[in-house]
Amino acid sequence: MDDHDQPLLSVEHLAVSLTGGDVRLVDDVSFSLSRGEALGLVGESGSGKSLTLRALLGLLPKGTEVTSGHVRFDGTELVSARASELRRLRGRRIGMVFQDPMTALNPVMTVGDQIAEGRVTHLGESRRVARRYATALMGQVGIADPARRARAYPHEFSGGMRQRVVIAIALACEPALILCDEPTTALDVTIQRQILTILDELRGSRELAVLFVTHDLAVIAQICERVAVMYAGQIVESGPTAEVFASPRHGYTDGLLRSVPDLHLTRARLEAITGMPPGVADMPLGCRFHPRCPLADDACCLDRGYPLRAVGGGRRSACVHSERVGGHDPVVADA
């Protein structure tokens, strides 16, 4: 990330807590994203990745709030921004693709109107011009016969087609960044692939930055150059995707990769990470992963923070034993 001089989005020490409490749901999260770059934020349910995404747009669920940190988008500070300022960025400079295309569309509005709506409200275009743009965009995301389909309602589309519509809505105002919240989770695998290909092409042709939140490692491997792994509200490892997946430098990443089924390896049994993720109220002292980590020793449970540190090759890890990770099982070296 040092080779990009001015990141489009930079998140520094972001923390999200329950209002009025001391419970940190997202803790000291930092990452940055340049124009045209794709970053994957990966972690299991409840690791705080979706919360991080919503914090960026200033739309946290009731009862949670940003307690510290900065989010800078194209020179604008978002955490302290006024609601009206945020609204101008949302949809216009930052698009969003949702997890479930079945519910993310308004059932009583034609898809063409839904795509055009952003251009009408944010860019002040006339409905007619905006509709024409919407039709063109539908063609770009791979919807056949867009002129006709623009007048149809969401219920007339299949899941994959709806997700294309959702992507078209996100792209309508030609944003610089789109946030994808598990955009392929609700789709079957062949459709997943098509959607990812579309996103990847758009990223190239529009210099679009993509922040991709998912629990699916395969999806990250397909589309993201860089990956950040989240566990219990913190980023525990980050770096170029290929290298992180080939030789993880944190016990959690290692465990995550081992728990992915692999058709080529005939391991007798799929490994699982032992234990459960900690609850937000009783975070373990020290490294939050240490109770489940096979490498854990006394150095892992000190009462201090375990921040990310550089481990070479543009990679960062929060693990004190980063160079020993993955060593106890040579089979995964080529995972």
Place this chain on the structure above:
Amino acid sequence: MPGGVDIAVAADRPAGGPGELSSSAGSPVRLRRRWLHNRSLVAGGTILIVFAIAGACAPLVAGHNPLAQDAAPLANPSWHHLLGTDQLGRDVWARLVYSIRIDLSVALGAVALPFIAGTAIGLLAGYFGTAVDALVMRIGEIVLAFPFNVLVLALVFVMGSGVVSVLVAFTVTGWISYTIIVRGQVLTERHQEYVLAAQLLGYSRRRILLRHVLPNVVTQAIVYAMSDVVLTTASIVALGFLGLGITPPTPEWGSMISDGTPFLTTHPVLAAAPGVAVVIVGFGLSLIGDGLADLMRIE
């Protein structure tokens, strides 16, 4: 079933492929055809249109001045006076036709006003919730605790008869039903992802409420309004019958029935004719309500 379910499998194939097209149920042409195929809607609509035209063209259809007391009182039906004359020598047919104007428009107003007020309040209460919501619902419960007709009677009695007080009375008592319906819908709709999506896309609250939430919640309220209008029409006629609604000598079915009752044994037409008119209008409105409810269910 007229094309309720569409071929949603419209093929996830890349652009350029033939791409099967699902029939577009939303297109205006298809919609119109479905409306015209709904028998209840067509029958009810015809009845109402006939009445509306008769009311609008009352001077032509009536043939007499409904207020003129220039004929012999209590005349039997004849070519000159189709339904005879009442005890003051006014032409019954003319009064019947002119009544359409006042009865129908007051009934529509007495449904439209609570519909608008109730929907707006329900939308705001459901969307913003908390204190406003609680306050609105408590007030609504107080209104609901009184029997509807008693409350309308009391309000009209206090405010004095006349069109304005009838409309106010129906609005004050009727809004809560719409508020309850719309609020409940908004509460479920508010958490739908498309509403969150609209927020994340940076649309203003007003836009989200009016363009995204309202169209998704208003259907139920419309269906309710269509059944409400039947009862409201009957209530307005009942008010006239009790001498509380529209002030005489304005021709109005309720007061006509009331005026005709003393002569029920000798001249039954006086009370029966407006009664039959009320029944036919009510029947037509019910048919429209049924038809609309059918169509909305399909959507």
